Amino acid sequence: MPKKEKIQQMFDGIAGDYDRLNHIMSLGIDRSWRRRAIKEIVRKAPAPSASASADTGPRSDPEAATRPASGTARQTAQSANGTAVQSASGIVGHPAAQEILDIACGTGDFSIAIARAMAPGSRVTGLDLSEGMLAVMRAKLAAAGLEDRVACVQGDSEALPYADAAFDCVTIAFGIRNFEHRETALREILRVLKPGGKLVILELSVPSNPVIRWFYKLYFTGPLPIIGGKISGDKAAYRYLPASVLNFPGRDEWMATMRACGYAGVRHKAFTLGICRMYIGLKP
Secondary structure (H helix, E strand, O other), X not given: OOHHHHHHHHHHHHHHHHHHHHHHHOOOOHHHHHHHHHHHHOOOOOOOOHHHHHOOOOXXXXXXXXXXXXXXXOOOOEOOOOOEOEOOOOOEOOOOOOEEEEEOOOOOHHHHHHHHHOXXXXXXXXXXXXXXXXXXXXXXXXXXXXXXXXXXXXXXXXXXXXXOOOEEEEEEEOOHHHOOOHHHHHHHHHHHEEEXXXXXXXXEOOOOOHHHHHHHHHHHHOHHHHHHHHHHOOOOHHHHHHHHHHOOOOHHHXXXXXXXXXXXXXXXXXXXXXXEEEEEEEOO
């Protein structure tokens, strides 16, 4: 069976316990990593200029700020002073509104956190291979009342079902290590990003400090598979997951791969002594 199908079946099988086990695997620190990544992902509205806020004089066309923009694309027009205006679809937009794709969204924790932080008019699309994971995500969205802001799609990162330049930002939180053909996925992501758009990846990492690395590997190869296997009932899954972290390329190698796939301005940030890293790349 191809790796992709094995991964899909594995995550379908552990979907019900995945959130709890993910927190165990990261020692509960993953929530803070996600919060820091969201600051890199979510675009903030520009502050109105002093001259614009002071301008109270008559306008030559007082209805210009609310007239729908021309064209049929789902875009947000913006008035000269940076305030929100009406989009071509008739929905009130916002200068910081974004279309974000969260790949390997799993049970949706990261997609939901992004949606809660975004500007009005923004939308998140969560995409995952595992229908079992997405079923858990849909229940979360219904409970949170976010079904109008977050979409769930079963799909493959290597063949994204979206047009070119469809998204302002693409995110992957703790999923890139499970991709079968990572370079193919990186190029597909670049295709669906808008020019100047951003890819933000969070991934568990092996610390560079030798002492910390020794304890880290001891935990990952000892207690973690045992705990995960007992809770989930799938010992094989929790042997695979730690191994996938240990086998993921190091920082310099992965950044070189991103550059080779066409990303510009590639950089990274290390969190919690290098246990997690955030990789960022831009579409030229």
